[in-house]
Amino acid sequence: MVPLSWYLALSAIIFIIGLAGVLLRRNVLIVLMCLELMLNSVNINLITFSYYLQDLRGQILAIFVITITAAEVAVALAIVIAMMRNRTTLKVDDINLMKE
Template sequence: MVPLNWYLMLSAVVFSIGVFGFLTRRNIIIMFMSLELMLNAVNISLVSFSHYLQDMRGVILVFFIVTVAAAEAAIGLAIIIALFRNKTTANVDEMNEMKG
């Protein structure tokens, strides 16, 4: 039997990779994908908690996270398209209209 801690460590590693990608990349699509990576890391730990603690609530939380991730992807990609129509770039450093 694989210990629960191993799943939590895998989840932590994937979450940190997502944080690294979000902080260091400036392409808005790849930043968005790092966000999805972090959500998936949380899903790993929730499913393993649900399996090891023999409770269904973790899996139900995963169900809602997937729903919210789908909604977030639709809205976020629509915002990206709207931004690209105005600026013709996917680099977030060049989107600075709202400063001061």
């Protein structure tokens, strides 16, 4: 059986990679992808504890996280499309106005 800490370590590594991507990348789409990576590492944690504690609640929470992620991506990509239409920039450090 795989030790619990290995799963937690994998989840921490993926979370840190995602965090580095969110902080370092310039393209807003890549930042969103790295956000997905971070949410996914949280899911690994939830399901690991669901398995090790033999409790369904972790899996149910993971389903909710996945649903929220889908909603978030839909809204975020709609905002990206609206932004591209108005200002034609996707650099995170150039997006500083809420009005066109």
